[in-house]
Amino acid sequence: MTEGAAALLRWYVEQGVDEAVGEEPIDRFAAPAPVAAAAAAPATPVRAPTPLRTPSPATPPPPPRAPVPLESPQLVEDARALAERCTTLAELEAAVRGFEGCALKRTAKNTVFADGTPGAPVMIVGEAPGADEDRLGKPFVGVSGQLMDRMMAAIGLGRDGGFYITNILFWRPPGNRTPTTAEQGMCLAFTRRHIELARPKVLVLAGGVAVKAVLDTTEGITRLRGKWTSYTLSDGTAIPTMPTFHPAYLLRTPASKRQSWQDLLAIDKKLKELA
Ligand code: URA
Numbered sequence: 001m002t003e004g005a006a007a008l009l010r011w012y013v014e015q016g017v018d019e020a021v022g023e024e025p026i027d028r029f030a031a032p033a034p035v036a037a038a039a040a041a042p043a044t045p046v047r048a049p050t051p052l053r054t055p056s057p058a059t060p061p062p063p064p065r066a067p068v069p070l071e072s073p074q075l076v077e078d079a080r081a082l083a084e085r086c087t088t089l090a091e092l093e094a095a096v097r098g099f100e101g102c103a104l105k106r107t108a109k110n111t112v113f114a115d116g117t118p119g120a121p122v123m124i125v126g127e128a129p130g131a132d133e134d135r136l137g138k139p140f141v142g143v144s145g146q147l148m149d150r151m152m153a154a155i156g157l158g159r160d161g162g163f164y165i166t167n168i169l170f171w172r173p174p175g176n177r178t179p180t181t182a183e184q185g186m187c188l189a190f191t192r193r194h195i196e197l198a199r200p201k202v203l204v205l206a207g208g209v210a211v212k213a214v215l216d217t218t219e220g221i222t223r224l225r226g227k228w229t230s231y232t233l234s235d236g237t238a239i240p241t242m243p244t245f246h247p248a249y250l251l252r253t254p255a256s257k258r259q260s261w262q263d264l265l266a267i268d269k270k271l272k273e274l275a
Pocket of ligand 1: 126133144
């Protein structure tokens with residue numbers, strides 16, 4: 001490896017790039033420049049620069065690349081309108097998989113929609129897919145997901161009928177970077193509809209990011225965990241909601257597992273009351 005290539009690689013790692021998104025490298029200089037989204041087109045049209053390399057006659061030019069969406073609030077509105085039109089979980093899943101407005105989808109390998117049993121008594125909402133979830137296309141399948149499974153099993157709940165699990169974000173942010181407000185807003189529009197359509201008996205919000213987004217609060221997880229609150233559906237139904245620590249936090253801070261055990265016992269008690 002040349003010193004230049006090694007320096008570039010070091011820079012990627014420093015920027016949080018920890019995984020290749022494709023098998024083959026892409027020469028971005030040879031591709032036409034991306035065009036801004038039509039929904040939020042700039043006043044002055046952007047002219048694509050002349051490609052540095054002209055494809056040989058034997059090589060057909062690459063197809064035009066999909067437009068790069070801007071951080072437009074309109075895209076959040078589009079996501080909300082699309083989600084509202086979905087009347088089943090299957091329709092919502094198809095809508096999320098087909099949604100091209102969120103830039104996170106460009107770098108993710110898979111759309112990570114949900115796992116477990118739709119219609120199960122408990123719905124868990126986490127933060128975002130990590131590398132394992134991105135690779136397998138399922139939420140909570142890495143080490144923190146395995147801890148989550150063991151915790152739920154301790155109160156007799158498994159993915160096979162006991163709970164349904166998803167995330168606020170349907171695509172892994174590259175290098176696990178913090179998603180932008182618009183990216184979160186777009187995904188949250190779908191997640192709110194997801195909760196409406198799943199109609200769990202109990203909603204569990206795993207970690208501060210899910211708690212802040214779903215409950216629309218600035219209050220931290222340490223203050224909120226272990227206390228029942230409710231999430232109100234559009235028809236006025238209040239779903240008992242338990243904020244709890246994220247399993248990734250528990251892996252870093254095992255002493256907090258004692259508090260999470262209390263949360264699990266509270267969830268178990270609530271389910272028995274509601275049965
Ligand atoms: N952390 C999350 O919040 N969700 C996952 O799916 C995996 C890890």
